[in-house]
Amino acid sequence: MTTQQVPGRRDPRLDRSRSAILSAAVALLAEGGVRQVTIEAVTARSGVARSTLYRHFANSTELLAAAFQELIPPLSPPEGGTPRDRLLRLVLAQAGQIERAPSLAALVWMAAVGLSGSPDDGEPGRLAALREHVVDTYRRPFDAVLADLRPGEDYIDFAAARLVGPLLFNALITRRTSDEEFCARLVDDFLASR
Structure with a gap:
C-alpha cells in the first residue's frame, strides 16, 4: 500500500529517518570520535539506507557538522x-x-x-x-x-x-x-x- 502525500504537508518518515541518522552519528561521535562517524557506520547503526542518508546530508562533512551541532x-x-x-x-x-x-x-x-x-x-x-x-x-x-x-x-x-x-x-x-x-x-x- 502506498502512502499519499497531502499537499503542503511534510512526510513524517523524513523526520524519523533524519532523527535516526543524527542519533546514530551522535552516538558514534561520543563513543569513538570523528573517525567513527562514517557513512557505513551511521547507516548500519541507524538502519537507514545510504540513499536516504544522502537525501538529508550531501556528504560525511555535513553529517559530522550536524552531529556536532547536536552535541554542543x-x-x-x-x-x-x-x-x-x-x-x-x-x-x-x-x-x-x-x-x-x-x-x-x-x-x-x-x-x-x-x-x-x-x-x-x-x-x-x-x-x-x-x-x-x-x-x-x-x-x-x-x-x-x-x-x-x-x-x-x-x-x-x-x-x-x-x-x-x-x-x-x-x-x-x-x-x-x-x-x-x-x-x-x-x-x-x-x-x-x-
Whole structure:
C-alpha cells in the first residue's frame, strides 16, 4: 500500500529517518570520535539506507557538522550578581563545556578542517551554521558579561581568549581539571590586570 502525500504537508518518515541518522552519528561521535562517524557506520547503526542518508546530508562533512551541532549545548550569559560573579560563572560553564569530550572534539575538528574564516567565505551551509553555533555557544555569552566591564569588540575577543585559552590548555596539554579554584584565579587575575 502506498502512502499519499497531502499537499503542503511534510512526510513524517523524513523526520524519523533524519532523527535516526543524527542519533546514530551522535552516538558514534561520543563513543569513538570523528573517525567513527562514517557513512557505513551511521547507516548500519541507524538502519537507514545510504540513499536516504544522502537525501538529508550531501556528504560525511555535513553529517559530522550536524552531529556536532547536536552535541554542543548552548550557554547563556549568567545574570545577577557582581561582574566578577557573573564572569566566574561563565568561565566555569565554559570549563564544563571544554571538559566534555564531544565539545572539545568539535573545536579540534573545526580547526583541523579550517573553519577559521567567516561564514561568508564560501563554507558549505551546514559548516557555516556549525561555526555560527560554536560562536554563539563559546564567544557570544562573553558579550553580555564583558561589555559591562569595557565595551568593544576587540576588548571582548581578547578577554574571552585570555579567559578560555587556559581552559583549553588544561584540557589539551596538562590534562588538569579546570576546577572552581582554577577558574576563580583566572577571573581574579584578569580583573586585576584590566
